[in-house]
Amino acid sequence: MASLPPQIRRRFLSTTTTNVSRKWAVKKVTKSNFSESLEEFKNHLSSSDFVAVSLQKTGSYRAPWHRPQPFDTVDTSYFKAKYAAERFQLLQFAAWPFTLRASKLTPHPYNFVLFPRDELKMGMPTYSFSVQTSHLTSMVEEGFDFNACIYNGISYLSRAQESAAKVRIGNPAAISYVTNTSSTHTIADTVFVERIKSRVKRWKTAFKSTKKDDALLSSLRKIVMRSEMYGTRPCMDLDVCSERQVQLTLEMLKGFSDDLVPLIIPAKGGGTQAVRVVLTSSKEDKELFERELQNLEEEQNKRVRGFREVIDLISASQKPVVSHNSLNDFTVIHSEFLSPLPINVDEFVGSLRSVFPHILDISHLMKNIGPLRTMTNIHAAISYLNNHYFAPIDMEISPQENEGNIHNLCVVKMCYFFAKLCSILKISENAMVSNNALLDPALEEYKYISGPQESTNEDVRVWTKNMRKVSCEDLVFLWGFRSGMTAGMLKSLLHKSHAVFSEEFDVRLVDKSCAIVVFWEPSLSQTFLDAVSSEEICGSLREIISEGLRASNYETYKRVCRLGLWEADLAESMDKALEDSDCLMEATYSRDIYWSSDFTINFDDL
Template identity: 65%
Template sequence: MVLRPPILQRRFLSSNVLKNNHHHHHNQWTINQVTKSNFTESLEQIKNHITHSDFVAVSMQKTGSYSAAWQRLLPFDTADTAYFKAKYAAERFQVLQFAVCPFSVRAAKVIAHPYNFHLFPRDEFKIGMPSYSFSCQSSYLTTMAQEGFDFNVCIYSGISYLSRAQESAAKDRIGNPVPSNYVVQLPSTLSVADTIFVERIKSRVKHWRNACKDSNTRSEEALIRSLRKLIVGGEEYGSRPCLNLDVCSERQVQLALEMLKEFSDDLVPLLIPTKGGGTQAVRIVLTSSKEDRILFERELQHMEEEQNKRVRGFREVIDSISASQKPVVAHNSLNDFTFIHSKFLTPLPPTMDEFSSSLRLVFPHILDVNHLMKEIGPLKRLTNLRAAISCLKERFFAPIDLEIPHQGETNEGNRHGHNVLRISQLFAKLCSILKITPEAHEDDKGHLTSALECYANIFNPCSTSSEDPINGDVMVWTDNTRKVRCKDLVFLWGFRGGISARMLENQLRGSHEVFSEEFDVRLVDKSCAIVVFWDPGFAESFLEAMKSGGIFCEPLRELISEGLRAACYEAYNRVCRLGLWEKNLADALDKALADTDSLSEAHSKEEQSVISWNSDLMINLDDL
């Protein structure tokens, strides 16, 4: 019997129509809304679409992002500080929707297959994973509610999942019998204890096996069969007889499996794991024939696959994207992929370099439309998807039709998952304008190369280098491409509340000789400002003057007496590295400097104890 798929409807969305009737047209975008009830069938569909598409776009709806203004990704963030911020957000907030869109670009057309998965970290197996507390920001929840998000559906019908790290731990906690995959390696000579153990269980297995196969026992009454089963020690695994052999060590497991090779025609060994990860028993299942044995092994394999699917849940989608090795297209990739790594792979590593290396093993090609936008002058300052698409329509002629061959469930007023289509369309438009051919080509050596390679795996849109976070070049304003070294930046706080950047700049001008040359001031938040010294060495001179209390400069001394404090970029880097996520940056810098002072004091005492060591003070035992 051949199952034929339903006739697929086609809808062509031209960019001109989108321009004239933007809001109406977005309501026509029908995206598969996937919950627990239709997850299995949707999983098979999206796997097929991933296989036959060239790219996969992803987008997420989270319960929050950054709690304070200074905790957002800022232009003067290095790759390291940006990662620390993204790591904090990914570990604190939760993903409730994950949109995935396999797509291909053919000339001036995007062929897209969008799905929006509703997620919830539910403890399906009552093993304490992945349920955990997470934070929510009211502004994010309000926006989701305005878009028609049903929180009841999310909680009760959202798809659960386990990360790869959690799955390994879960298999031990669930404790279901698993087929034996042991490669038995035993020494040629066995100890006396080994020999006794093997002979004892061999005798027991033979006795049980013969009793199960004895045709006379089949005609016995149920009571007698039950008593016999109790005496022999047998049970049933489904409809087949089984026997449990208790073991005390992994060596005994190997001995038992080696002994059972003598009965390989009709006995199938299973391992019963403990919650700690070892093996508590070897379960032997008796099959009626060789054919029944093969059938039973297939049943076991099917049961294991089904359980693994239940354990993985939505992560099946993540694994499918990874297995395809297709380029993944995102918007703000650092934000999204710290969430993906944290929720679906393993806990986030401590550094940006380790994160990049770990992620590349799973997703070798990640493309961020933000980096493509930086190549187009008018888009350099834009970070919003809708604003970027609107700007492109007004300034460039790049008609891109959007074709959605298979329609999802129509839900009037439901706009969930539309960003993933915007990312797909924006990506195609940017490639068209930049004259980039999205398809990969085979070079002279037979390797697949693409013009997009130089845009892959760049996670921080602001920083140019992560090798030296303190001396590297950064920007201070998004609308100004002028770069400055991190060592020429100074963080300033302790000024009176309500002051503007211009007012603070006027106060600083003339307070010290370094402010007689070109410098700029920008407020990071209401408590802290950043001062940019465009002349090398001026930042160090100012910090030295602050450290000395401004004794050689009266105006600066007055500002210090009023509470003004200053720190170099390393203090800010330390704040992010240590996770001092206070509401105000000034409070976080105070904590970082306090920790630095205490460490320096401890180090000084340690050095002092070493320096004060004097051989004249040593006691010579021979003199006593």
């Protein structure tokens, strides 16, 4: 390919992302082939430079104003992403480890099909989630296999759910070895230790003597001594009342005998129920038993974690994660695989960075090339780069056994687009992570999680394709106007109503019920709000207000998002946010979803 003329080479590369889906298949991973695919993925991840991720969910928003908007701040963007992440279900997770060497891009494509199946019968993860029919229709058109998803999708638990599950299960396979205590023993400690030491000693002696007794006497002796069997080995439980007694028991057992193995028995409500002592027959038998316990615990952990094994592998690798919409993707990842989302964006970013310290958002890279700042479509952005820059990328994808769906093409484009941006922006190919830092300083600049705007200040844009910014303080939300009114009609009506509208201003409809007024001159917004609330209001403005027009500042919109007032119409949400403080205190956020039982699907029957 390198010998082709530049014009032909460029034309070939401009269609690379289209041809690649026809020439190479992407591996589809379900529950049936998850174990072997996990090992392959682990090997590809260890040899890669980056890993690209992309998600398929059952929906993204309920109403038009729930979408991320140019006028959203970091806070309001996070609240919207949090709302969507907690309601819509993740069904497919594309994870593509890839290497980038000079102009050669080599991805290893994996598509993991997921479904929140309660395999432990503990109510985790929840079956309740929202669905957008239009979104599902689009997934069907792309070739998504819902049968494979429901019947053979990989289940999972988040880290928080796994911890709760271990407590509920109370399985002694989840062992915990404790080192010697360093504090001085009290008289009560000494009495407790001597009592359990004497009991364990009598039990060991009694068990050895049972080999000489007949079956009936041996059974009676085991009952009296509260002796049981752990598999083929004898055991007994030592009740404890505190973590201090757990420490003392383990310390005593460690110095008392070399043939005893202690296990921690978790209590159902948390803490420790008992210490189980297992008697082994020899040093070799003890080592064998400990290996058996470790293998059993690891198998149980893998079964509980499910797909989260992939998330943990990506996190442990410390490889830079490439995403096209990091805020929406990683609120889902945090909610599904880590723990419930924090209440504010600062806590979210802090929590996320402890797990994924290097997240590269392609949307942020695009803003360094002027014409791409207003583009949201990767295909259009690739076409622009192919027409204006010579940045050849040679893509080579390893063939896989299972074919995925059209969603794969999105990740192909993302990897290809990222490679071209790195070439154009002169980002070094040697961007591997060392000591928790990216080796290429240029990439450190693009580690970013944000909403639609470029910074954390209160300056926002109002239109997607207009880069002009305005302070949030200069925005006013209007609602209660006549149905069917356009932005132009509303602007014309306002122009005649008050003196503030003699200066430059614009109007944009957020949805059919609410609009934003942009005052390009500072302080005019507050003048208008004062006039609306004044008892001395007059002229045409008084007439408009009498017809039901209401106005409020940007803080009310923030309050709507913070309180989770996600009504279908923004006007209704703004009305609720302006209610008195008592009502605001009662506007608690609920995650419960209610529906008619006639439309409930029982997934246990599938």
